[in-house]
Amino acid sequence: MSERESLEVDVLVVGGGPAGLAAAYHLRQLKKDLSIAVLEKGKEIGAHIISGAVMDPRGLDELMPDWKEKGGPIENPVEEDHVLFLTENHKFGLPIVPPPLRNHGNYIISLNKFTRWFGEQVEKNGADIFAGFAGAELLIDGDTVTGVRTGDKGIDKSGNPRGNFEPGIDIHAKITILAEGCRGSLTKQLIKRFNLNRESNPQVFAAGVKEIWDVPKERNTGGRVIHTMGWPLRNEEFGGGFIYNMADGHVSVGFVIGDPRLDPHERFQQFKTHPYVRSILEGGTLYSYGAKTIPEGGYWALPQYYFNGGMIIGDAAGFLNAMRLKGIHLAFKTGMLAAQAAFEALEANDVSARKLKRFEELVENSWVKKELWKVRNFHQAFEHGFFAGMIHTGLQMATGGRGLRNRYRNKPGHTRMRQLREYYDGNSPQPAVPAFDGKLTFDKLTDVF
Template identity: 40%
Template structure:
């Protein structure tokens, strides 16, 4: 017998308190208030934002460089309102790295330039946007995850939220509460990359294009306090090359928030065909390069985090709307990998979603035909022009780094590509895999410049209720057959490498050999993406669990 769920009625429910949905909610409320100033029949919509983190911004992480252009569409006075900008972008550098050396790329194409942009902490930025939304009377419900859509007559009619107080065996503990039923005339899904609600909607409505392959990367980040005199506020560095092999896409960054505070990180392609890579390990090697080491040595690492990045671009974008729902931000694939930016696109999508929803509130029409105007707005927007122009950038690296640099228009002399690229794929049985594995096994973090995964996770503020069902689901038969036998021989159990939080451990002397540590999970979803067999299913844990970013 299912427990009785509390049912609440809203006009609009936003799933995810990221920049896209917060911008949408703020703009929608502004449109409603302007309408009511002159209307004889004022609008009084019920709007709610739900957020699975324990506070707004807790799960937000990015580099991040903000193109402020989207603010002109809904909050032109963002500076006067106290938007938390760390520094305007100053000196810019792009480097090709060898193991010890660096080669500066002398010419930067227009897309790589950042004049007029700002460095931001995304968690701080998101928390500020949330405060602006709440100041306008918008209800923000944190510690609450969307676990599934409510379907009525073939359309989304709301969402169901997570149950509270369920133990690891699925039994209700004293004080447990069933999740709520949030009914809505429209649901706006802005969960970031590969959200769990989006995946369910994709299965039901077929949102992903058949021809366009979605591509993902895993970004890992640290925030450091460093001695003064190493860099200047606003200085940025982007890198290609070391420590990645030529056939694997990725790169690093270092952004100076101030003379004594820097954001640095590394992005590694998350590919089921090349799963035996380790984003966290790559970041540690990146920090040992003289370019980075000379800036941060003697400092202290304050915060660590990880997330996946949706990088397939325009051709891999899902359908932006469906019966009863809209997709915003990175959930809609709105990331420009050529510019290494997505915040302005996320916010712009929120503005267009708000204008669509406002028209529906005025007309009372929330049919799929009415919501389709969101896609029409996108097709005539600057977003469409930007993303379409960059649609082939990321795919240009599918044949390796060197060809990708040429395709990107970066004028730099690089080594000739290897004659047999297949020989260097990081898979068991190949000499490059064995070389990589031996090097990784020999790596010992020093606790000052480099860190192990457990030390890093400790600095992420990650907390989960220990006695709850494991939110990383693998069927027992898959553990026994795939994890213990097939995956061990074919891929070397890559989950022990590709998870940036050490969630998965392999002990070949145990049966089953796989141990899962869900309390370490950073909610990045790399495991679902990089698992070569697709047997790992990530579901939201009890709301409030996960990282607690404040600086990232």
């Protein structure tokens, strides 16, 4: 059996998304002689990135003011915002777009393309990116994280070594920054082991699916952003759809759902059969498909995101503004702030949680805290249905995010499960899409492969 190799670095970043790349990039800005490794499970940077996406450039503008001049790929600047309420056969546009959903000054991007480009900038800046290596377990000495062991390669489906077996590499680091994205495996190990969520609300997750379509260019009118609510969801369900016009005739269309019986893919396919959505996609060709989870718990669901030997950033920690449907700018900013805290800790030769609490101080005194504080109770307001949630949201917007009280507690999702008969008043719903036509609607296997 091959001997396990090891590698020593100053800082290990796990995850090559916006947060992790921002941390690596800013660390090299702060100190050029730091050895920094970025571990990415995809075969290349961007391979596992799934997002709409509409990017607020605030975080990136601070990190790399000349990102446009360096070739940062943009699909379209946002030129139009629309919020629609759908019934089964009709649409009703809101006369005024709610302020959180106004995207003037933002950009429609392919986050896959954008992170690939950003990864190139990180490598040019001197950090090392190891693509195709997944973190399998944390290396822990006592109560301090000292790095990550990557997954073994060359094993069969039962976990037994094959002839080409290669054991994972132990990457030892003075500081480990977890930027795995939502529900990262190492982050879950860490939070559970050190009980980092003991004072936070349970995190709330949404599941979303997305497709990219090639449509006739005359139907792709510039930087148009559409968000929908209503059909095919019931009034008591939280979620909705989105349609973003990208470049070269591409349209990004997606849906987020909380129905306990019908999976997100099925409802998404039903969403596409709405006459308005159909009119946008009809005659087009499906280009790509993806699905992901989204952390929507907000400020009160953030765990303790610093620990002995490291920090948690971006979606991995839950830095997402659910009201604005945005987290990329928060990923960039928390990556920068974690880099600052890591730099100060390395300079002081102290990587304890007490020292790395500096990251929390930086977050609390930044616009990240100000933005999340204004929406701190947003998702909890929808626990009793869509219309109750809209009323609560209005109160929160009028009271700086407070609503009827400063902190809304919520229960873990599994404790609120009900029988289907009770949930649907004895009438289980029919399947969302009884048949897939292979032109507009697709079964899951076709979409994935």
